[in-house]
Amino acid sequence: MLVLGIESSCDETGVALCDSEAGLLAHALHSQISLHEEYGGVVPELASRDHLRRVLPLTRKVLLEAGRELSDLGAVAYTAGPGLAGALLVGAGFAESLAFALDVPALPIHHLEGHLLSPLLAKDAPRFPFVALLVSGGHTQLMRVTGVGQYELLGETVDDAAGEAFDKTAKLLGLPYPGGPVLSKLADQGKPGRYKLPRPMLRSGDLDFSFSGLKTAVLTLVRDGKVAATDQADLAAEFQEAVVEVLAAKAVAALKQCRMKRLVVAGGVGANRRLRQKLDEAVRKVDGRVFYPELELCTDNGAMIAFAAMLRLRAGLAPETDAGHAFSVRPRWGLETREG
Amino acid sequence: MSHVPDDSSPVIRMHLNDEEATLALGASLAAALSAHFPLPTSHSPLVIYLCGDLGAGKTTLVRGLLRALGHGGKVKSPTYTLVELYTVSNLNLYHFDFYRLNQPEEYLDAGLDEYFQGSGVCLVEWPDKAAPYVAAPDLRLELVLDGAGRQASLRAESGKGASCLSAMRG
Numbered sequence: 049m050l051v052l053g054i055e056s057s058c059d060e061t062g063v064a065l066c067d068s069e070a071g072l073l074a075h076a077l078h079s080q081i082s083l084h085e086e087y088g089g090v091v092p093e094l095a096s097r098d099h100l101r102r103v104l105p106l107t108r109k110v111l112l113e114a115g116r117e118l119s120d121l122g123a124v125a126y127t128a129g130p131g132l133a134g135a136l137l138v139g140a141g142f143a144e145s146l147a148f149a150l151d152v153p154a155l156p157i158h159h160l161e162g163h164l165l166s167p168l169l170a171k172d173a174p175r176f177p178f179v180a181l182l183v184s185g186g187h188t189q190l191m192r193v194t195g196v197g198q199y200e201l202l203g204e205t206v207d208d209a210a211g212e213a214f215d216k217t218a219k220l221l222g223l224p225y226p227g228g229p230v231l232s233k234l235a236d237q238g239k240p241g242r243y244k245l246p247r248p249m250l251r252s253g254d255l256d257f258s259f260s261g262l263k264t265a266v267l268t269l270v271r272d273g274k275v276a277a278t279d280q281a282d283l284a285a286e287f288q289e290a291v292v293e294v295l296a297a298k299a300v301a302a303l304k305q306c307r308m309k310r311l312v313v314a315g316g317v318g319a320n321r322r323l324r325q326k327l328d329e330a331v332r333k334v335d336g337r338v339f340y341p342e343l344e345l346c347t348d349n350g351a352m353i354a355f356a357a358m359l360r361l362r363a364g365l366a367p368e369t370d371a372g373h374a375f376s377v378r379p380r381w382g383l384e385t386r387e388g
Numbered sequence: 389m390s391h392v393p394d395d396s397s398p399v400i401r402m403h404l405n406d407e408e409a410t411l412a413l414g415a416s417l418a419a420a421l422s423a424h425f426p427l428p429t430s431h432s433p434l435v436i437y438l439c440g441d442l443g444a445g446k447t448t449l450v451r452g453l454l455r456a457l458g459h460g461g462k463v464k465s466p467t468y469t470l471v472e473l474y475t476v477s478n479l480n481l482y483h484f485d486f487y488r489l490n491q492p493e494e495y496l497d498a499g500l501d502e503y504f505q506g507s508g509v510c511l512v513e514w515p516d517k518a519a520p521y522v523a524a525p526d527l528r529l530e531l532v533l534d535g536a537g538r539q540a541s542l543r544a545e546s547g548k549g550a551s552c553l554s555a556m557r558g
Contacts, residue, residue, distance in 0.1 A: 132469070132498055186469065206464070207447065208464075212465060212467050267533075
C-alpha cells in the first residue's frame with residue numbers, strides 16, 4: 049500500500065511517500081532556514097501561513113519523484129499533534145480532504161511516534177525493544193519502546209529542551225543564526241574544563257533533565273566580563289560537554305533501568321557530533337549499541353509520519369477513520385495516552 | 389506597546405537574591421490572583437507581561453506562581469510551543485513565549501490572539517515581539533539582572549492590575 053505522509057506541527061512542512069513493500073519512495077521538506085538567516089532569528093520561525101502555501105507543491109513533487117499518481121494512494125497520514133493548533137490544522141485539513149476525495153483512510157499520527165520510529169527507516173535498523181532518546185529544539189525525553197504503539201515515558205526535561213539551551217546560549221554569546229549548530233562548531237575549537245559549568249540533575253536519581261540553569265550560568269559568566277572573545281570557544285566546549293554528559297549518563301541509566309541494550313536517538317540534536325561520540329562510548333561500555341536515523345530524517349519531516357502510519361497499518365493498529373472525515377487536532381497530546 | 393504607564397501607577401519594587409526569591413514572588417502573585425478569581429462575568433483575561441532578558445527568570449517566576457496555585461506537574465519553557473496551557477482549580481492559565489516571532493504578524497497568523505478573548509490568566513514572555521497586536525497588560529513585571537540576584541518591579545497598568553497589587557500588599 050502506498051501511504052502519503054504530511055508533517056506540519058511546527059516550523060517545517062514535510063511530505064513523503066512510503067510503500068509497504070518498497071519502503072520510503074520520496075520525501076520533500078520545506079524549511080524556513082534561508083529565510084530567517086537574514087533576521088538573525090534563533091530557532092526556526094513560525095510558518096503557519098507557509099504550510100498552506102507549501103503542502104500542495106511538495107505533494108506534487110514527491111508524486112513526481114516516485115513516478116506515482118494521486119490515485120495510487122492507499123492512505124493519507126498526517127501529524128495530528130502535539131504542536132501548534134493552526135499549523136496542525138493545515139496538515140490535517142489537507143490530508144482529510146484528500147483522503148475524502150480519494151475515498152481512502154486518513155490516519156492521524158503522533159509527532160513523537162514518528163520521531164522515535166524513524167531510526168527503523170535506516171539500513172541498519174534496530175529491533176524492538178529499545179530505549180529512545182528524543183532530543184530536539186522542543187523536546188528532550190527518554191522513552192521505553194517495546195513495539196509499535198507501545199511507549200512509556202521514562203523521563204523528560206523539567207524546563208528547557210536541550211536544543212533550546214544550545215540556541216539560547218548561542219544567542220547569549222552573540223553567535224549568528226542558526227545558534228545551536230554554530231555553537232557546536234565553535235565548541236570543536238575549544239577545550240572543556242577551563243570554565244566550570246554545572247551538570248544539572250546528573251545525580252537526581254531519576255531520568256529527568258534540566259537545562260535552564262546552564263543558560264543562566266553562561267549568562268552570569270558573560271555578564272561578569274569573564275569571557276573574552278578568544279575564550280568563547282572554551283566556554284562553548286564546556287557548555288556542550290555539560291549537555292552531552294548529562295544526556296549520555298541518563299540514556300545509559302535508562303538502558304540499565306529497562307534492562308535493554310539498544311538505544312535509539314532521534315530529533316535535531318541527535319545530529320550533534322560530540323553527542324554521538326559520547327553516546328557511542330558510554331553505551332559501548334554497557335555492551336549496548338546506539339542507532340541513529342539518517343541525518344536528513346533527524347529533524348521534523350514527512351517520511352517519519354508516512355512510515356509510522358505504515359507500521360501501524362502493518363501491525364493492525366491503524367486508528368479508525370471517521371466515515372465523514374470529521375477530524376480534530378490535538379495540540380497537547382501525550383504519546384503514552386495513544387490507544388492501541 | 390499600547391500605552392505608556394503614567395507615574396502615578398502603583399509599583400512594587402524588590403530585590404530578589406536568588407531563584408528561591410523569584411519562586412516566592414511568583415507565589416505571592418498567585419495569592420493575589422486567587423483573591424481576585426473568579427472574576428464576575430469576565431470576558432477578558434487578566435494579562436501579565438513578563439519582561440527581562442534571556443536567563444532573567446521569567447519562566448522560573450511562572451513556575452513559582454503555578455506551584456503556589458497547586459499545579460504539581462512540570463512547567464516547561466514555552467519557547468518552542470509558543471503557549472503552554474495549565475488548568476488549576478478551574479482557572480485557565482496560558483503561558484506564552486513570543487521569543488521566536490520574527491515578525492509580529494506571525495502572532496495573528498498562528499491564531500494566538502484567540503487565547504486573549506476568553507477568561508483566565510495570560511502570562512506573556514517577550515510581549516514586544518507581538519506588538520501592537522497582543523492585548524495590553526493589566527500587570528507588567530520586569531526582571532533585571534542585579535549582582536548575583538535580580539531587581540523586580542511589578543507595575544499595575546489597569547484597574548484590575550491595581551487591585552491585584554493591593555491584594556499583594558495585603
